[in-house]
Amino acid sequence: MKTQINEIKRMQQLAGIISESQLNEEQEVTPEQAAQKALSVVDDLENNSEINKVADKIANDPKASKQLMDLLSKYGINPVSLNESIEDAAQKLSLILAKKAETIKEEDNYGGAFLAGLVGGGTLAHYLFSVTTADFVGGLTHSTAAMPETIMGAIIGAALAVIGKKVYDKVSGND
Numbered sequence: 660m661k662t663q664i665n666e667i668k669r670m671q672q673l674a675g676i677i678s679e680s681q682l683n684e685e686q687e688v689t690p691e692q693a694a695q696k697a698l699s700v701v702d703d704l705e706n707n708s709e710i711n712k713v714a715d716k717i718a719n720d721p722k723a724s725k726q727l728m729d730l731l732s733k734y735g736i737n738p739v740s741l742n743e744s745i746e747d748a749a750q751k752l753s754l755i756l757a758k759k760a761e762t763i764k765e766e767d768n769y770g771g772a773f774l775a776g777l778v779g780g781g782t783l784a785h786y787l788f789s790v791t792t793a794d795f796v797g798g799l800t801h802s803t804a805a806m807p808e809t810i811m812g813a814i815i816g817a818a819l820a821v822i823g824k825k826v827y828d829k830v831s832g833n834d
Contacts, residue, residue, distance in 0.1 A: 688809045690757035697753040697813035701746060704821040709790050714825035716786050724826055726783035731823050738827040745824050752816035760812025777815055790818070 688696075704710050717723040728738050734755050736748050756777050763777075778784055827833070 688807045690754055690761060690809055690813070693757040693760075693807070693809040693813035694750055694753035694816070696810055697757070697817040698746065698750055700814065701749050701817050701821065704818050705745070710818060710821060711825065713786050713790050714822045714829070716789075717783065717822065718826045718829035720782060720786075723782040723786055724830055726781050727819075727823055727826055730778060730783065730819070736820070736823065738823060745820060748823070749817040749820035752820045753813040754816070756816035756819075757809045757813035760808040760815075763808055763812075777812055778819070 717727055731738055731748075731752075734752055736752060740748065759777055778787060
């Protein structure tokens with residue numbers, strides 16, 4: 660899989676999609692670095708129309724809302740605290756999911772398998788699968804094909820924090 664990723668990056672560089680420095684960029688990223696990169700897109704995630712649609716769907720489905728709040732609690736995020744600091748929650752979830760993503764084998768990094776490995780199945784995963792990788796990533800990178808799993812996990816963590824806040828606000832009437 661690394662060979663395929665390197666070949667994809669080389670073709671992207673030849674096509675002018677990525678620069679030479681991006682081509683030579685190191686693929687390995689620590690979970691801490693990934694969490695920092697993910698924090699840089701929290702504002703984009705909060706204003707992303709697709710993320711907002713998913714949050715609305717989850718808020719209107721009691722089963723999905725409960726699964727999201729249970730998932731947040733599992734990772735030590737109190738939904739009430741999302742009102743205090745979305746950045747703190749996003750940083751915590753980004754780091755947790757970046758570490759978890761780091762353990763996912765490269766050959767499992769495709770389609771819904773990657774996301775299911777991070778957040779599990781069920782109704783919540785069904786709604787999250789409707790958000791494309793590009794919706795999660797925002798302006799962070801030109802290419803999601805060459806994105807290390809750690810960064811993708813971190814971005815999903817940040818997105819879950821944002822979605823969690825939006826769902827909590829809607830369900831509790833703070834919206």
